[in-house]
Amino acid sequence: MIFESFLARAIFFVCKNILHGVRIWSFGSDMKFSVIIPxxxxxxxxxxxxxxxxxxxxSDFEVLIVDDASESEHQRINADIAxxxxxxxxxxxxxxxxxxxHGLPAVSRNAGIAAANGELLAFLDDDDHWSDPEYLSRAAQAFKLCPDLEFLFADQQAWFNGQCVREHWQPNLRLRLRGRTQVGEELYELSRADCLAVDVVTTQMNVCVFRHDFLQRLGGFNPKLGYGEDMDMYVRAADAANKIYFxxxxxxxxxxxxRQKNLNMSSLAGMHKMLIGMAIANDLMCVCRTPEAWRYARHWAATDSRDLARFAExxxxxxxxxxxxxxxxxxxxxLKWFIYVGFLFVRGLVYRDKAIRQN
Structure with missing residues (x-):
């Protein structure tokens, strides 16, 4: 019995890997990826x-390491690694x-897009990594399955100090998809409303794949942004894509x-990031063509404005x-925020009267 059980597991393992290899060959053999690492x-x-x-x-991919004017020692090491x-x-x-x-990922990514030879473009930040060796093969399968597919994104985990602090980056989106029919293995077609629901976070470029010509039509990443360029791209891509898969x-x-070194409500750096976020949201409200994207951008601007109000208070x-x-x-x-605005107005009058009497 033990031998038969072992033999059955061995046969299953061999068949699974054969089928996986066939899937890679049949669905992805004519798809080439360019992976851009700024x-x-x-x-x-x-x-x-x-x-x-x-x-x-x-196997059919190239990697473009785009070094954004690193110091000479880092340049040498990066070149040796490549x-x-x-x-x-x-x-x-x-x-x-x-x-x-000088530290703007948008320009580095755009340089990678310009130099890329692949039909499909994927991105990875230098301080993160891919944990699934089947990621590109599954993405290729999806693009082969749907010739009109322009934008695909997957899930990721967030880690901090060596520990997982967020098991799924898209928990609310995964809840929305419960009970829906898959278009492929672990693959769902998304509507614009799915991608741009206000409880769905913008995904990071680490888990995004685009058709090359689609990104070129979008004009690439906004080179003026030093923060939030990935969020800006996500909304513009969801606004413009004809087909989106998750x-x-x-x-x-x-x-x-x-977080203490980056976005922090008690720091001016945090305030500046919120101001940039508002600027991005306002720009999106001007350039996006769909009501779903416009509502998402308006909600984004409202959220950052509220955070700024609390910070200023x-x-x-x-x-x-x-x-x-x-x-x-x-x-x-x-109504709740309307009451808060009235509360601030009354407090402002009281504080002003006190200042006048003291003078």
Whole structure:
């Protein structure tokens, strides 16, 4: 009995791998990927990201490491990493003053798009990595299955200090898809309303695949943005794509940065990011063509305006907070927020009268 059980498992394992190989050959043999990895002064972690791409079981891909004017020592190490990886990997250096963006991923990604030879484009940040070696083969299968497919994204996990802090990046989207018919293995077709529901977060580029010509029609990433360029791209892609698929599979690990060093409600840096977010949302309301994208951008602007109002109240008092609170109310009216605006207005009058009497 033990031998028969072992033999059955061995046969199952062999058949599974044969079928997987057939699937890769039949669905993806004429699909070529260009994987774009932007980097700047982080050669100590770049190899982890690159190795996760090289471990993919899909063979027809190239990797473009786009170095955004790193310091000379990092340039040397990055070039050595690319050379050691073999012919699949190309090292592109953006020089200072001639396209170097000095830390703007949008420009690095656009340089990769311009140099890419693949029909399909995938992206990976240098501080993250792909955890699923079947990611590209499954994406190729989806694009082969649907010739009109222009945009696909998958799920990922968020890790912080070596521990998983978010098991699924898209929990609300996965809930929306419960009970729906799959169009392929772990594959769902999404409507624009699915992608741009207000409880669905913008996905990161680590788990996105685009047709090359589709990204070119979109004009690539906004090179003026130093923050939120991936969120901007997600909304514009969801707004413009004719067909969108979601691969309900964790394929990447996003290493979450230290919030104390980045977005923090008690810091001016956090305030500046919220202001940039509002600017992106306002721009999206101008350029997007569908009501779903417009509503999503308006909700985004309202949320950041509310956060700014709370920040201003804490730091400067009700007078300045009232400005942002009123802006948020204009973006999205709720009775609760209307009461809050009135509360700030009354407090502002009281504080002003006290200041007048003291003078």
């Amino acid at each position: 980097t700047r002064n982080r050669s100590h972690i770049l190899k982890v990201a690159l190795d996760s791409v090289l471990r993919q079981d899909f 050379l050691a990886a073999g012919v699949k990997v190309t090292y592109l250096l953006l020089q200072q003053g001639s396209g170097g963006a 691969l309900d599979r964790v394929v990447a690990i996003h290493n979450r940065p230290d 804490e730091v400067w008092g009700p007078g300045r907070a009232l400005t942002w609170a009123a802006v948020a109310l204009a973006y999205r009216f709720t």
